[in-house]
Amino acid sequence: MDWIKETLSDTPEIALFLCLALGFALGKVRVWKISLGGVAGTLVVAILMGMFADIELDDQVKQIAFALFIFTLGYVSGPTFFASLNRKSLKYATFTGIEVVSVLLITAAAVLIMNLDVGTAAGLLAGGATESAAVGTATDAIGRLDLPADQIETLQNNVGTAYSISYICGLITIVLLSSQFFPLIMRIDLREEAAKLWAKLGGAADEDTAAPAAxxxxxxxxxxxxxxxxxxxxxxxxxxxxxxxxxxxxxxxxxxxxxxxxxxxxxxxxxxxxxxxxxxxxxxxxxxxxxxxxAMSLDLADVVVTRKGYQATTLGEIRRDFADERQGVYLQKVTRGDHELPVKPSTLIQHGDTVRLSGSGRDLSRVIPMVGFRLDPAVRFDMVFIAIGVVLGFLIGMLVWTVGTIPLTLGTGGGCLLAGLLFGWIRSKRPTFGQYDSGAADVIKTLGLAVFICAVGLSSGPQAVELVKEFGWGLPIAGVAMTAIPAFLSFFVAWKFMKLPAPLVLGSVTGQQCSTPGVTAVQAAAGNATPLMAYTIVYAFSNVVLPLLGPIVVAMAHAIG
Known part of the structure; x- marks a missing residue:
């Protein structure tokens, strides 16, 4: 046992990859409809390993990993975020607004009632909102407080521990509410309602768009x-x-x-x-x-939608407008960011979406210029463009504004997020450069966040027991409230005021928390992909805004405390 401890302490790189292996294995374990996922599983394993042995990863490793994650997050979300700033989609930003206001108010109340320190407050918000990126932006903001080094280290470690507790509570809460309790409150059969919406999206009343698009x-x-x-x-x-x-x-x-x-x-x-x-x-x-x-072979082409008229256009409208020109070309799938959308005539196509087309080379060469830019399958990662974007993100993160005695800065996380948004938007406008394959982006994003979370967990391990003893059941209860309150508010707004169809109501609720496990559970209950119609739009807004709450909650908790 002593040899294992010494090995892990002397070679933290072994501890890192061991945490990743065990964490992602733990994340696959499913209890009923709930699984932690690889990142949360890695955090749990890292905290336990940190309690077992004294392990510390280099801060530069942690910073680089988080910078790559947050830049990629912004890069992938950028086209969808800006494309959603239109009349048809902007109403969904309401749910992100509800989430932001609610979690900040609940955090402020928890700080006053439970006397939370800055780190615990930030971790509570990040976990309850199930937004892992906020851990990084908050940790970076804490590092800039005018406090002794040992106190800053303690506060930063508390972020990870509080996050792990509230994240598990928040994950269970959002899955149960969205897939089970909310349909009961609406007194509906979600599968039946989703089937009705699916038929409606299929445009049964319009013969020109009734045929399957894939x-x-x-x-x-x-x-x-x-x-x-x-x-x-x-x-x-x-x-x-x-x-x-x-x-x-x-x-x-x-x-x-x-x-x-x-x-x-x-x-x-x-x-x-x-x-x-x-x-x-x-x-x-x-x-x-x-x-x-x-005999002939059909070509496949992934095409980024860049046509100016496609800011917010349905597939049915596109098919009618180009009934003759699209002859011989078939739509296989539509991807927005990390998510594949249902290929139905009422599916909204936005600037920056990727569509997969099939057809003969002759037909594709005619149709593709009408839609956008064909991705080069041989290019996975434009290192020049991406690296310059990350450099710009670091530079933006170095800017500091002092309000009173509180330094306000976006830090590495906020700076790289904004740079990613900017570069992703530029890429969507000029797709001839800056290609970032979705598979490569997913690997970079997942690995970057997992490495960062692992570093946080390893350093948080020694203090985990003390933090739990200090606040007891208060943290889990606050974590549930952090998830449940904004979820209930958005649920009633979507259901009673906006009168959205049930699948879109539940997609919006899970989207405001960027909860992939939540929308996965809703899809399983619905039996089709209709919840994604709302989820992807709300997800784009929340994915940009929630990480920026890290510095805000740190400043707020520091001022209140």
């Missing part, structure tokens, strides 16, 4: 009989969402053109939705075995 695309070969004498364009118009891609006559390929007149015995390759081709032999001719010489 079909199973198939290819069929026909020998022309019924369509003899008709042009390619006429056949395509008759088929609907399908295209003639190749024509062979007497064993030779014929130069393709929409006005090409088909002759009896021609062989044609038709590509389209499976349901569009069912029964099409009666209109074209006999379906025959696909000849290898006619």
């Amino acid at each position: 079909p199973a695309v198939v290819g069929r070969e026909y020998r022309i009989t019924a369509a003899a004498g008709r042009t390619v364009a006429e056949v395509q118009a008759d088929l609907g969402d399908a295209t003639v891609e190749e024509v062979q006559r007497d064993g030779e390929k014929v130069a393709f053109a929409p006005d090409l007149q088909l002759a009896h015995g021609d062989r044609v390759l038709v590509v389209g939705r499976r349901e569009a081709l069912v029964g099409s032999a009666n209109r074209i001719g006999e379906e025959i075995a696909l000849d290898e010489s006619m």
Whole structure:
């Protein structure tokens, strides 16, 4: 046992990766519908390991990890955040406003009632709001207080311990409220309501947009009989969402053109939705075995939406506006930030969203410029652009404004967040540079936050027992209140005042806390992805605003105390 302690103390890098391994394993353990997730699991393991052995990670490691996380967070959220500043989406900022005001008032009350120190107050807010990024911004702000070094260290350690306690309470609370109790209060069957909304989003009343937007695309070969004498364009118009891609006559390929007149015995390759081709032999001719010489591969393209008219446009509107031009191109999925949206006609498409299109190279090259910029699959990470953004974030974080005796600064966290927002927005406007693949961004974001949280947990371990003894059940109760009160307020605003459909009500409530476990539980209860329609918009606002509460709560608690 002594050897293990010495090894962990002498080689903290081993302790770091051991915490990551055990923490992410713990995060996968599911009790009913609730799991901690990798980051929270890492914090719990790190605190326990910190209580077992004296382990300290270098502060620069912690700072670099958090800077990469928070910059990436802003970079990914930037396009969605700015695109949501429109008439259709801005109303959802109400829920972020409720969250911000509520958690600050509850924290102030907890400081006065329980006599919380600055670090515990900041950790309580970050955990109750289930916003891990606020841990970093608060820790950085505490480091700039005019206090002795040992006192600052104690306060910073208290942030992690209080966060771990209130986060677990907040996570359980938001999952139970959003997926179980709120549907009971509304007296609804959430699955039934979600199915109704899904059908409504499908535009059943509008035949032009009723077809699925992400079909199973198939290819069929026909020998022309019924369509003899008709042009390619006429056949395509008759088929609907399908295209003639190749024509062979007497064993030779014929130069393709929409006005090409088909002759009896021609062989044609038709590509389209499976349901569009069912029964099409009666209109074209006999379906025959696909000849290898006619076989073709459909290309896939991820395209960033940059068209100016797509600030807040539904898929159905886009399909109607480009009914002819989009022929032969099929929408596979829509991604906003880290989340995949339901591909339905009423889905709102915003500037900066990424759509995956499939079709022949000829059709894609025609349609992609109408939509936006095609991502280069060979580029995962534009190091030049990203590194310059992080440097700017550090510089912004060095700016300090003194109000009375309290230094106010965004710190590394706030500076890198704002730089990320700015660079992400620039990237959405000029997508020819600055590419940051979503997979790479997710790895950087998760690893950066996990390493930072691990460092916080290891240093917090020795004080965890004392902090729990000092405040007892007060911290868990305050953590539940920090989550439940703003959730109830937003629930009633969305349900009674905004009259939103039930899935959007619950998506908004989970979005205001950036609670991925919460919206996952709601989706499971709903049976489809309709809650994401509101979640992604509110998430974009809260993901930007909540991390900035770190310096604010530190200044507030310091002033009250």
